[in-house]
Structure formats: structure tokens, C-alpha cells
Amino acid sequence: MSEFVVSPEVAAAPKALLHDHLDGGLRPQTIIDIADEIGYRALPATDPADLDRWFRESADSGSLVRYLETFAHTVAVMQTEAGLYRVAKECALDLAADGVVYAESRYAPEQHVDGGLTMEAVVEAVNAGFRDGESEAAAAGNTIQVRALLTAMRHAARAREIAELTVRYRDAGVVGFDIAGAEAGYPPTRHLDAFEYLQRENSRFTIHAGEAFGLPSIWEAIQWCGADRLGHGVRIVDDIDTSGEVPTLGRLSAYVKDGRIPLEMCPTSNLQTGAAKSYAAHPITLLKDLRFRVTVNTDNRLMSGTTQGREMQHLVDKARWTLADLRWATINAMKSAFIPYDERLAIINDQVKPGYAALGVVSYVP
Numbered sequence: 001m002s003e004f005v006v007s008p009e010v011a012a013a014p015k016a017l018l019h020d021h022l023d024g025g026l027r028p029q030t031i032i033d034i035a036d037e038i039g040y041r042a043l044p045a046t047d048p049a050d051l052d053r054w055f056r057e058s059a060d061s062g063s064l065v066r067y068l069e070t071f072a073h074t075v076a077v078m079q080t081e082a083g084l085y086r087v088a089k090e091c092a093l094d095l096a097a098d099g100v101v102y103a104e105s106r107y108a109p110e111q112h113v114d115g116g117l118t119m120e121a122v123v124e125a126v127n128a129g130f131r132d133g134e135s136e137a138a139a140a141g142n143t144i145q146v147r148a149l150l151t152a153m154r155h156a157a158r159a160r161e162i163a164e165l166t167v168r169y170r171d172a173g174v175v176g177f178d179i180a181g182a183e184a185g186y187p188p189t190r191h192l193d194a195f196e197y198l199q200r201e202n203s204r205f206t207i208h209a210g211e212a213f214g215l216p217s218i219w220e221a222i223q224w225c226g227a228d229r230l231g232h233g234v235r236i237v238d239d240i241d242t243s244g245e246v247p248t249l250g251r252l253s254a255y256v257k258d259g260r261i262p263l264e265m266c267p268t269s270n271l272q273t274g275a276a277k278s279y280a281a282h283p284i285t286l287l288k289d290l291r292f293r294v295t296v297n298t299d300n301r302l303m304s305g306t307t308q309g310r311e312m313q314h315l316v317d318k319a320r321w322t323l324a325d326l327r328w329a330t331i332n333a334m335k336s337a338f339i340p341y342d343e344r345l346a347i348i349n350d351q352v353k354p355g356y357a358a359l360g361v362v363s364y365v366p
């Protein structure tokens with residue numbers, strides 16, 4: 001990796017993460033170890049540094065579809081209870097070491113049944129890994145809470161089943177639902193029955209929308225499907241006119257801003273898939289300045305060679321974000337989390353605010 005460094009302040013800041021794919025954050029050595037154990041022979045490299053580089057370079061293609069092809073290798077080693085458990089536990093440990101105090105980690109159960117596991121067994125193995133990772137991190141002095149979001153793949157046809165699984169495990173570590181995968185050609189309304197079911201069950205969900213496809217996808221996600229949050233949502237800027245002295249919002253972008261619909265933004269991932277041109281020009285800063293409910297996220301730590309600290313540092317270095325901006329985005333994330341309100345408030349008051357106060361940041365001064 002480059003000589004790019006995360007400052008001591010950003011490293012120490014308490015972090016909240018809403019958009020992180022479990023199958024996009026494996027340690028390279030773990031992929032190699034599990035591949036060896038299960039006899040998976042298709043890995044593109046057998047040295048951890050080479051494999052790490054392969055993921056980053058292959059994901060750096062400018063196309064979401066090509067970016068997603070790299071997941072074949074991570075998903076391949078997440079087909080056993082032991083493999084899923086290890087990946088989930090290490091995810092909790094790695095996030096905790098990065099200063100993340102609350103994370104929602106997502107994955108698609110339907111992608112982990114090729115070795116004969118039921119989707120229930122997949123969820124339980126991942127949950128067990130998160131719980132043990134939390135305990136081990138706490139013992140090392142890093143408090144983290146990790147909750148799961150269950151993703152349905154938008155090109156597949158199992159969304160309703162996975163929505164039901166989400167409800168079944170709602171009191172056991174699963175806090176919401178998502179759809180992911182190639183966006184163009186697979187509008188969210190394809191899975192309307194799943195979203196309507198979740199609404200009837202008073203359950204929460206986010207939808208990847210406005211990443212590789214524009215406003216119609218965002219509009220459907222919100223106005224047809226009832227999404228509580230948007231995964232990426234970066235193309236909402238297409239509904240903001242910045243040609244004049246003051247930016248003017250269209251109906252949809254005003255709806256998103258005024259309704260405080262959270263945007264789970266992932267800068268590095270967007271640069272790799274071509275959804276944004278540079279950190280400096282990434283719409284996240286315009287949206288922050290316009291007071292949309294912006295959050296900062298990793299998406300896929302392995303494919304993007306990133307961490308939550310690195311995403312935040314890029315914004316500081318290249319888009320003039322201050323620590324106060326990072327505190328604001330972190331509180332936005334906690335306000336938007338799918339855990340109960342009282343628990344969100346406790347994390348804000350007991351961890352986020354004191355952590356930033358220790359860095360000398362006590363309020364948001366725009």
C-alpha cells in the first residue's frame with residue numbers, strides 16, 4: 001500500500017460504519033488459509049501481498065460489474081460454518097482495531113449455500129463469529145457492537161425468502177435487509193414483494209441505489225420500495241443544479257434531504273467503479289455542505305484497500321473535511337443505524353461525543 005497515513009486524530013476518533021460487506025473485507029491470509037483447507041484451487045495468487053494487490057487492481061476497473069466479479073473468490077471460501085465464523089470474527093476484530101464502535105456488516109446468505117449449508121446455518125455461523133469477535137476485541141480494550149444486514153442479490157429471485165430470514169433473526173443480531181449486485185437492468189421494484197413484506201413486519205431496509213445507475217433507481221428505492229436508507233445514493237447530485245450561485249434542489253433531492261434519508265456513501269469504492277472521478281470531486285462534500293444526512297463508509301475493505309479511518313482521512317486530505325465534519329458524519333451514521341433509538345443514543349453519548357471531546361471537538365461548526 002502507498003505511504004498514505006491516517007493521522008493520530010482520525011485513528012483515535014470513534015467511528016460508526018453502516019455499509020461494509022462481510023464478503024468484501026476478508027484478510028488475504030485468511031482467504032489463502034481457508035482455500036487451502038477446503039481445496040479451492042482457483043485463487044489468482046497464493047502470496048498474501050500479491051492476493052491483496054490482485055483484489056485492488058481487479059476492482060479498479062471503472063465498472064461495477066467487473067468490480068463484483070472479484071467476489072467469486074471471497075464467496076468461495078465462505079461456504080463452511082468454520083470459514084464463515086472465522087471471517088465474521090476477524091471482521092469484528094479488524095473494525096474494532098480501526099476504532100469502529102458500531103458496525104452493520106452485510107452479506108448475502110444465498111451466496112453461502114454452495115457447500116450444503118442452510119441459510120439459517122449461514123446466519124448463525126456469522127452471528128457466532130461476530131459475538132466472539134466482539135468479546136475478544138473488548139478484552140483487548142476495543143468496544144464494538146456488530147450487527148448484521150441480510151442482502152438479497154438483485155439479479156436472483158430469493159429476496160422474499162431472505163426478507164423472511166431477516167425477520168426470523170431480528171432479535172438475534174440481524175437488524176435489517178438490503179439488495180445488492182449489478183444495478184443496471186435490475187431495478188429495486190423487481191423485489192417489491194420483499195419490501196412490502198418487511199414494511200408489514202415493521203422491519204428496516206436499505207437499498208443499493210444511485211451507484212451505477214441514476215435517479216430512477218433512487219426514486220424507485222424510496223417512492224416504490226420505501227427504503228429507510230440508500231446504499232451509495234451518490235447520483236442524487238444529478239437532481240441538484242449547481243450552475244448558479246446557489247445550488248438548487250429538484251423534487252427528489254429535496255425529498256431525500258428534507259426527509260433526512262441517510263446516504264451510505266463510499267468514496268473509494270465509487271472511484272473504482274467510475275461512479276465518481278476523484279476524492280476532491282466526490283459529491284459527498286457537496287452533499288455534506290448542503291446538509292444531506294451523509295455518512296462515510298468503506299463498502300469493501302479488501303477490494304478497495306481501505307478502512308474506515310482511511311476513508312475519513314482521504315476526505316480530510318483531499319476534500320477539506322475537518323474533525324468536526326467527521327464527528328457530524330459519525331453522529332449521522334449513529335442516528336441512522338437500525339438498532340433501537342435508546343441504544344443509538346447511548347453510543348452517541350457514551351462513545352462518540354466523549355471520543356471527539358478528547359480530540360478537542362465538541363460541536364459542529366460548519
Ligand SMILES: O=c1[nH]cnc2c1ncn2[C@@H]1O[C@H](CO)[C@@H](O)[C@H]1O
Nearest residue numbers: 021068071106107108151180181208
Ligand atoms: O458497491 C456495491 N454495489 C453493489 N453490490 C455490491 C457492492 N459491493 C458488494 N456488492 C455485492 O454484494 C454482495 C453481498 O455482500 C457481494 O457478494 C457483492 O456481489
Ligand SMILES: [Zn+2]
Nearest residue numbers: 180208231299
Ligand atoms: Zn455496497
